[in-house]
Amino acid sequence: MFENFDLSKMSAMLEEAQKQAQKMQEDASNKEFTAKSGGGMVSVSMNGNGELIDITLDDSLLSDKESLQILLISAINDVSKMVEDNKKLATTQMLSSIGGFGAKS
Structure with missing residues (x-):
């Protein structure tokens, strides 16, 4: 079953995957995603790691809690959906670049 299996290649692939994952995480922290609702009355921003970094509220909403x-x-x-979609895309790209595990673009 594993007669043609080369552990040295697997080790190199795993090392490359680790490097790519670290770079992906660094890149994510530098990305910013913003969504608006209520015609721009509310604006929310997150970085690529899913951390909330800014909320802007129109003053007129302060008296209307609901x-x-x-x-x-x-x-x-x-x-949050934007951040998740970006993570999925980055993961697919990373996997396809290190060994063809992901879907090819």
């Missing part, structure tokens, strides 16, 4: 909550939830969900 609307503020709804718009904030919407913007946070949207920006």
Whole structure:
């Protein structure tokens, strides 16, 4: 079953994967994603690691707690999806570059 299996190649592939993963994490922390809701009344920004880095609220929402909550939830969900989609894309690209494990673009 493993007669043609070369451990040295597997070790090199794993080392390359580790380097790529570290670079991917560094790149992610430098990316910023922003989503808006309520026609721009709420704006939420996250970095590529999924850390919330900024929230901007229109002053008119401060007296309407229910609307503020709804718009904030919407913007946070949207920006979280952007970050997750970016992570999936980066992972697929990384895997395809180190050994063909991911889908080819």
